[in-house]
Amino acid sequence: MDVVIAGTGMHPWGKWGRSFVEYGVAAARAALRDAGLDWTEVQYVVGADTIRNGYPGFIAGATFAQALGWTGARIASCYAACASGAQAIDIARTRILAGLCDVALVVGADSTPKGFFTPVGGDRPDDPDWLRFRLLGATNPAYFALYARRRMALYGDTPEDFAAVKVKNAQAGSLNENARYRKTVTAEEVLASPMVADPLRLMDICATSDGGAALVLASEGYARRRGLSTAVRIAAVSTVTPSFPNTVLELPCFATDSTAAVPPPERTFRASIAHAAYEEAGLGPQDLSFAEVYDLSTALELDWAEDVGLAPPGEAGKLLRAGDTALGGRIPVNPSGGLASFGEAIPAQAIAQVCELTRQLRGTAGSRQVVNARAALAANQGLFGHGSAIIAVT
C-alpha cells in the first residue's frame, strides 16, 4: 500500500504580521479544497511546531485542530527545527501505513520576527544555541558563510557562481504566486548587495518569512474509494540523524565530533539524508526529474546538489554554469524558486517543498512546469541533527 498526496495548500510567504494560526488555517483549507475533502472527515492532524509564537506554537497540532473546529480527530505535534515539516509528514504517513487511519492533514506555519534569527530569550548559558551568540556572535549566516568559503577554497567556486544561483532561483520564483520575492534579479545586483558574512551577501542569504503549507495524505485505497487524486505517491521519507563522528561543523555547534577514536563515516550527514531516501524508494539520483533543496544560502544549494547526488563533489558549479539546474535544464534544482524566493518559514518549509513536488508531478505547475516530471526529491536539514528528505513519484 502507498500513501498518496491527495491535496496541497499554501498561504503565500511574506511578512504579513499576522498570527501563524491564520496562515496554517488558510493552508489547511486550501489543501482540503484541493483534495475535495471536508475538514470533518480528517481522522488525524499533525502540526509542525514553531518555537517563536508562544505556547500555541509548541502544540501546533492542537492549535490548528481547534482553529479548524474541534472534531475529535487524533493529533500529534512535533518539532525538528527546519525538518519539523518532514517529521510531521513522516508521522502522518507512518500512521496511515500502519492502518491506524486512512486520511491525515499535515500543517506547518510560522510568523517570524525581522532580521537574524536569535535564540529563544532569557539567560541560558547551558543552551549551545544561546551560547554561540553570546560567546561568538555566530549567527546562522555565519555558518552558511563557513561552508561557502570552504567551497571556494576546495573547488574554486566564486561569488559570481553564488550570484548565478540567486539569479536562477529568482527567475523561477518570479513565476510562483506563493513566493515572497517575485522580482527577477541580475548577478550585478546580487554582487552589489551588502556583505553580511563574507563571502555571502544579503542576496545570497535566505530571509525569514511568514508562511503556511499543508498536505492531505491518504491511503491509496481510501483515496480510490473517495475519488481523491492518486497521481502522486510518497516513495520515501528520510528522517535520519548523523553518524558519529559528524565531521562537518553544524549550526549551532562550537565544534565537530572528534575523529580521534572513530574514523569519519562513509557519507557526510547531508549526503546520508538523501542516500536513505533513495534506498527506501529504490531509486537513485539518475531517476529524478528535479529536486527541491534547502538553499539557506546560494552556496549551500551547490553543496546540496552534490549531497543529493546530482553532481560529484565539487562539480555542482559546473552543472549550474551549464544551465542544467535551471528551469528547462536537464535537472532543475528548486523550480519553486527555493528559499531564495520564499525566505524561510521554518515549520512550513519542508511541507512547502512537498507542495511543489506534488504540483510538478501532477503537471499543474503552470509556467514553472518541469516537462514530464516523474520523480522528485526534497531535501532539508534541521539543526541539532535532523535529516529530512522526501521522494515523491507519479
Next chain:
Amino acid sequence: MAAPAIDGWFVTDDDGAVHLLGTRCAGCRTVYFPPQTGFCRNPHCAGEDLTPARLSRRGTVWSYTNACYPPPAPFAAAEPYTPVTLAAVELAEEGIVVLGQVKDLTVDDLHVGMELELTSGALADGPLVWMWGRA
C-alpha cells in the same frame, strides 16, 4: 585579568599561553569540546569516565567568515562596531574543528589551510573568550 565568559572551556597559564579545555574518554580516547562529561557519545563506547584534556594550541583554518552587521543579543556588540571575524580551526591530533572569534586579523588576512594559534580576548562587555590568533 578579566573573568572568562564561560567557566571551564579554556585556561590561561601563568606564561600567558591559552589552552582550550576539552575532555577525553578514558575508554575510547575520543576528545570533546566543549567539555563533555558523564557519558561518551561514541555509539560504540559505553564510557562514563571523561577526564579533562588540554587541546592543541595550533591548528589550520578549515574555513572562516565575519559578521559585517552587529550580531544580535545576547552578543554584546562594540560601539562603534567593527566586524567580528570567525574561524573554524582544525586540530590534527584531536581530529576536531573548533569555532572561535579571530583576534587582530580580518578575513583579508586569512585563508583556508593557514595555521593559527589559540589566544584569548575580551568581549565588548568585558569577559574573556578564547580566540584564534596569528601563529
